[in-house]
Amino acid sequence: MAILADKNSRVVVQGITGREGSFHTAQCKAYGTNIVAGVTPGKGGQSVEGIPVFNTMEEAVKETNANCSLIFVPAPFAADAIVEALDNGIKLVVCITEGIPTKDMIMVKDYMKKNYPDAKLIGPNCPGLITPNEAKIGIMPGHIFSRGKVGIVSRSGTLTYEAAYQLTRYGLGQTTAVGIGGDPVHGLSHKDVIELFNQDPETEAILMIGEIGGTAEEEAAEYIEDCVDKPVFAYIAGITAPPGKRMGHAGAIITGGRGTAQAKMKALEKAGAYVVENPARIGETVARILGVLEIAEEDKTCDTD
Amino acid sequence: MKLHEHQAKEIFARYGLPVPEGRVAFSLKEALQAAEELGSYPLVVKAQIHCGGRGKAGGVKVVNNAEELESAVESMLGKIMKTFQCPEGKPVNRVWIEKATAIDREYYLSITLDRSVGKPVVVASSAGGVEIEEVAKENPEAILKEYADPTLGLMPYQVRKLAFRLRLPPREFSNIALTLYRIYTELDASLVEINPLVLDKTGRLIALDAKIDIDDNALFRHKELEELEDESQLSELEVEAKKYGLNYIKLNGNIGCMVNGAGLAMATMDIIKLAGGEPANFLDVGGGASVDQIANAFRILTADKDVKAVFINIFGGILRCDRLARGLVEAGKKVNFRFPIVVRMEGTNVEEGKKILSESGMNFVNAEDMWDGAKKAVELANKTEV
Numbered sequence: 176m177a178i179l180a181d182k183n184s185r186v187v188v189q190g191i192t193g194r195e196g197s198f199h200t201a202q203c204k205a206y207g208t209n210i211v212a213g214v215t216p217g218k219g220g221q222s223v224e225g226i227p228v229f230n231t232m233e234e235a236v237k238e239t240n241a242n243c244s245l246i247f248v249p250a251p252f253a254a255d256a257i258v259e260a261l262d263n264g265i266k267l268v269v270c271i272t273e274g275i276p277t278k279d280m281i282m283v284k285d286y287m288k289k290n291y292p293d294a295k296l297i298g299p300n301c302p303g304l305i306t307p308n309e310a311k312i313g314i315m316p317g318h319i320f321s322r323g324k325v326g327i328v329s330r331s332g333t334l335t336y337e338a339a340y341q342l343t344r345y346g347l348g349q350t351t352a353v354g355i356g357g358d359p360v361h362g363l364s365h366k367d368v369i370e371l372f373n374q375d376p377e378t379e380a381i382l383m384i385g386e387i388g389g390t391a392e393e394e395a396a397e398y399i400e401d402c403v404d405k406p407v408f409a410y411i412a413g414i415t416a417p418p419g420k421r422m423g424h425a426g427a428i429i430t431g432g433r434g435t436a437q438a439k440m441k442a443l444e445k446a447g448a449y450v451v452e453n454p455a456r457i458g459e460t461v462a463r464i465l466g467v468l469e470i471a472e473e474d475k476t477c478d479t480d
Numbered sequence: 481m482k483l484h485e486h487q488a489k490e491i492f493a494r495y496g497l498p499v500p501e502g503r504v505a506f507s508l509k510e511a512l513q514a515a516e517e518l519g520s521y522p523l524v525v526k527a528q529i530h531c532g533g534r535g536k537a538g539g540v541k542v543v544n545n546a547e548e549l550e551s552a553v554e555s556m557l558g559k560i561m562k563t564f565q566c567p568e569g570k571p572v573n574r575v576w577i578e579k580a581t582a583i584d585r586e587y588y589l590s591i592t593l594d595r596s597v598g599k600p601v602v603v604a605s606s607a608g609g610v611e612i613e614e615v616a617k618e619n620p621e622a623i624l625k626e627y628a629d630p631t632l633g634l635m636p637y638q639v640r641k642l643a644f645r646l647r648l649p650p651r652e653f654s655n656i657a658l659t660l661y662r663i664y665t666e667l668d669a670s671l672v673e674i675n676p677l678v679l680d681k682t683g684r685l686i687a688l689d690a691k692i693d694i695d696d697n698a699l700f701r702h703k704e705l706e707e708l709e710d711e712s713q714l715s716e717l718e719v720e721a722k723k724y725g726l727n728y729i730k731l732n733g734n735i736g737c738m739v740n741g742a743g744l745a746m747a748t749m750d751i752i753k754l755a756g757g758e759p760a761n762f763l764d765v766g767g768g769a770s771v772d773q774i775a776n777a778f779r780i781l782t783a784d785k786d787v788k789a790v791f792i793n794i795f796g797g798i799l800r801c802d803r804l805a806r807g808l809v810e811a812g813k814k815v816n817f818r819f820p821i822v823v824r825m826e827g828t829n830v831e832e833g834k835k836i837l838s839e840s841g842m843n844f845v846n847a848e849d850m851w852d853g854a855k856k857a858v859e860l861a862n863k864t865e866v
Contacts, residue, residue, distance in 0.1 A: 251700060276698035277593060278668050284598045285630040316797040316828050331743020333795045337850075340795070340826060357742060360598045386743055389595045412746035415731075415753045416762075419565065423727045423742025423764050430613075436750075453754055454747035455851035 176377040177306040177350040178326065178368070179267060179295070180243065184310050187212040187232070187241035187265075189248050189256045191223050195271070196247035199314050200224055203245070206311040211239040232263040245303065245312050246270040253299060254279035261291050268362070269312050270298035280360035287362075296362025300424070302332035302354035313354065315339075323348020325461065326372035328365055329384035330357050330391075330424065334412060334454070338384055341458025347465070350378040357386070357424025365395035373403050380406045380465055382457070383448070385439055387413035388427045392439040400446035407448040408461050411436045414452075481694045484528040486576040487708050488690035491667070495659050498686045502578030504528070511553045512546065514577045521545055522580040525552040529570035530713040532611075533563035539572070542580055549577075568730075571712050581686055586676035587646060588612050589657060590691075591628075591664040600628040600664060602657060604642045608676035634661040652685050667705065668698030717780050724776040726765060733758025734861045736787040736819070738777050740765050740794050748793045751850055757858035760787045765799075774807035778815045787819055789861035791853055794825045801825045801833030809840045820845060820860040824853035 186203070190196040191213025201224050204210050212235040213223050219230035229235040232244075244265045248256040253272040260268045280299065287294060297304060303313015307322040315332070319340045325347050329335040335354050342349065353368050355361060365383055372378040381403070385392035392411060399407050414436040416422050418429040429435055440450045451460045483491075486504040493499050503514035515523055527539035534540055539561055541552040553575055560569040586608035594601040604624045607615045616623050624642055628634040636654055643653035656677070664672045673691040680686055699706050711719050721728030727742065731749070735757050739745040742764055749759040761784065765777050781787055794804050804825060824847035825833055837844045845860070847853030 250697065274697045276668055276701075277670060277695045278665065278698060281593065281598060281600070281630045289631075314797075319797075319827060329743070331741060331746075333739075333741030333797065334743035334747055336795045336797050336827065337744060337747070359593060359595045384743070386746055391596070394596065410747075412743050412750060415749045415759065416746055417729075417731065420729050422729065422746055422762060427742060427746070433613075453851060454751055455849050455854075 176375050177309065178371040178375050178378070179304055179351060179353065180306050180310045180312050182207070182209065182309040184209060184243045184267070184312065185239065185241045186210045186243045186245055186310075186312055187214060187235045187239065188226070189214045189232070189244055189246045189260065191215055191226065191228055191247070192218045192221065193247055193249070197223050199247065200226065202317070203311050206317040207308070208310045208312060211241050232259045232265070236263045236265070241265070243267040243312060244269065246272055248272060250274040250276070254283050257283050257296065258286060261287060261294055266294050268294065268296045269303045270296065270362075271301065271303055271314055272298070273300045275299050275358070277358070277360055280358065284360055284362070297353060298356040298361060300358045301356030301361070302335060304351060304353040306351045307349055315352070315354070319343060320352060321348040324350060324377065324379040325382055326350045326375065326378040326380070327352035327382045327384070328368040328372070329354055330386050331384060331412065334384050337454065338382060338410070338457050342382070342461060345458045345462035347458065347462055350375060357427060359389070364391050366391070366398045369395055369398060369403065369407070373405060378405065380408065380461065382408045382461060385409065385411045386424065386427050387411070387416050387422065387429050387436050388424070388434040390434065393442045396439075396442035396446040396448065399443070399448055406464060408451060408457070408464070409440070409443045409448045410451045410454055410457055411439045411443070412454070481696055481699065481705070481709055482530045482713070483692045483694065483708055484530070484574070484710060485526060485690055486528055486574070488692040489576070489687070491663065491692060492687055492690050495663055497656060497659050498684065499690065500578040500581055500686060500688065502576055504574055504576055505553070506574050508550060508553050508557065511549060511575060511577055515546065515549055518577065518579055523549065524578050524580050525549065525556065526576045526578070527556040527561055527572045528574045528576055529561055529566075529572055530710070531563050531566035531570050533565040534561070537561055537563040539563070573710075573712050581678060581688060582681040583678045583688070584681050585679045587648070587678070588615075588675050589660065589677045590671065590673035590675070591660055592671045594627065597627060599630060600634075600661070602626045602628065602634060602639070602642070602661070604646060604657075606646050608678070612675065628661065633665070634658060648679065648685065649683070656685060656687070663692070667692065668695045668702060669693060670695045717783060721763070721780055724773060726763060726773065726777055726780070728780060729762040730784070731759050731761050733760045734786050734788040735857050736760050736763070736781040736784065736790040738763050738765060738781065738790060738792045740799055744793065744795060748791065748850070748854075751854040752791065752858060755851070755854040755858045757854070757861060760784060771803075771807040771810045774804065775811035775814050778811045782815055782818065788864040789819050789857050790821045791857035792821060792823045792825070793850060793853060796825060796827030796830060796833070800829045801827060802829040802836060805833035805836035808844070809836060809842065812840070812842045819864060822847050822853050822857045822860065824848075824850055
């Protein structure tokens with residue numbers, strides 16, 4: 176099962192002829208992703224890695240029945256690309272592009288909510304998603320992931336890799352890993368993805384990686400408390416981040432005492448999640464609690480060392 | 481990008497919002513001339529820094545004559561002003577001089593993004609002039625909110641409602657709120673704030689303070705605003721980092737961090753703290769760092785006198801470990817390392833990367849994992865410190 180994407184996903188890459196677009200198209204294809212089309216206005220008729228390029232999404236969808244889009248279009252034009260995908264019936268849009276103006280995303284999100292409530296957007300400013308051994312729709316290094324029973328949802332790219340790598344080392348594979356992105360306005364939230372993992376029979380445990388800023392982790396905690404019986408593990412980055420400074424991601428900022436790591440960790444603990452404090456111990460903690468590691472019962476804590 | 485109060489007020493005035501008449505001055509001479517042009521005292525002198533809490537730090541002074549003006553300006557210009565929001569201090573290179581307003585009551589009005597709903601929100605309160613976060617915490621019912629539909633925009637009835645609840649003249653207040661919304665959307669602002677919005681003794685509403693933050697991602701379509709950036713408000717190293725496309729934030733500890741990815745950078749700061757140390761910075765070289773970029777990152781770390789040890793924590797995805805290792809060795813040839821360097825790398829081509837480092841003859845300390853690296857960095861920093 177897994178969530179969102181599998182070997183049947185038919186992917187169209189928007190911005191396929193660009194440097195990033197063509198490089199990652201090759202990588203995704205080599206991983207086994209079913210990439211059926213590319214779109215770059217004015218480059219219709221060409222091909223990239225043997226994949227046909229179209230001028231418009233309309234043509235690409237008509238000719239190839241693509242049902243998922245992966246976007247590398249530069250920031251000033253990315254909102255347009257997302258809407259073009261939605262207007263042509265794409266139900267899953269994965270936008271990798273970094274640096275899209277917030278106002279554009281406010282408009283896109285609002286448009287989606289009103290016109291395509293069933294469509295799903297991942298990102299922008301995210302690594303994409305991967306269902307190991309089936310489809311990699313994003314820019315993550317495929318080889319650090321392995322198939323298994325843990326679902327990962329994360330705001331941060333490299334931290335997703337770190338977590339997946341640690342899990343894989345303890346023999347814990349993943350159903351799907353989703354990077355939802357670090358921008359203030361983005362598509363699927365932590366809660367949305369956790370909801371999908373909760374419904375997925377193959378996913379037996381959920382690992383959520385959050386960071387300072389906003390209240391998305393708190394909202395996820397509420398959902399976990401009310402609806403999730405599967406074990407949930409959480410790590411929140413930014414305990415030491417000073418207030419008022421934007422920590423790389425546009426969304427990662429503590430303002431007016433809101434969005435602190437401490438508040439998020441507290442909410443998650445209250446919801447019954449296992450909160451991991453030490454980012455080097457994510458894999459080990461999950462393994463220990465899921466019983467993969469043979470350790471005495473009383474040692475079932477999330478201490479750092 | 482933050483704008484100064486005087487820049488925000490000039491924008492407000494252009495949009496027809498009521499602001500006190502004023503002038504910006506970069507020197508005492510300009511200040512005296514500004515006073516002359518404004519005609520009569522009392523005037524208010526306000527230090528222009530990218531930081532809140534100026535009032536309590538002596539950055540806002542009412543003056544009644546030229547002597548008082550002179551001493552107020554001299555107490556600010558050329559000084560580093562420390563406020564509770566910016567304990568490190570910001571240089572005052574300009575002051576704003578405006579006609580004093582006879583205040584009757586103070587209000588709060590702002591527009592920003594509410595991330596949890598993905599829509600712009602107008603926040604208004606009759607408790608103006610103070611930290612709005614404090615009001616929100618202690619007296620949440622004093623905060624009024626209206627969400628704008630992104631397509632329709634803010635509707636007149638919404639701001640009328642606010643005006644009636646605040647007992648403010650509805651037409652005047654609505655005009656101000658709707659104009660503020662126009663500024664918010666037209667300028668791609670992430671925040672527009674009037675705190676305080678005052679009702680003066682004659683019953684007029686005036687924006688006594690003005691704050692505009694612009695969404696950095698949208699600057700490409702606002703070239704005219706880009707010129708308003710005041711780099712003196714950033715530290716020298718922050719300016720340098722920005723030039724090279726590095727994400728750098730100075731912190732108070734003694735361990736320099738070099739990491740790829742914002743999330744991993746924060747996690748690295750956290751793990752240093754867990755290991756008993758303090759990070760000196762947050763330095764994100766990004767996903768596809770080149771040899772040059774790594775060398776530049778090192779130059780910045782070296783220039784920071786607080787750094788006693790460096791912890792490099794890289795998860796090689798797109799940025800392959802062998803490329804990182806080559807970058808480090810190249811950087812080592814260009815920059816004189818005066819501190820121990822702990823390297824933890826993992827991911828694509830890690831074996832090759834480790835081999836390059838160990839064969840370089842340079843003194844890199846190898847870490848097994850993040851935790852091992854953090855502990856080693858803390859230990860080495862403490863040793864160097866003594």
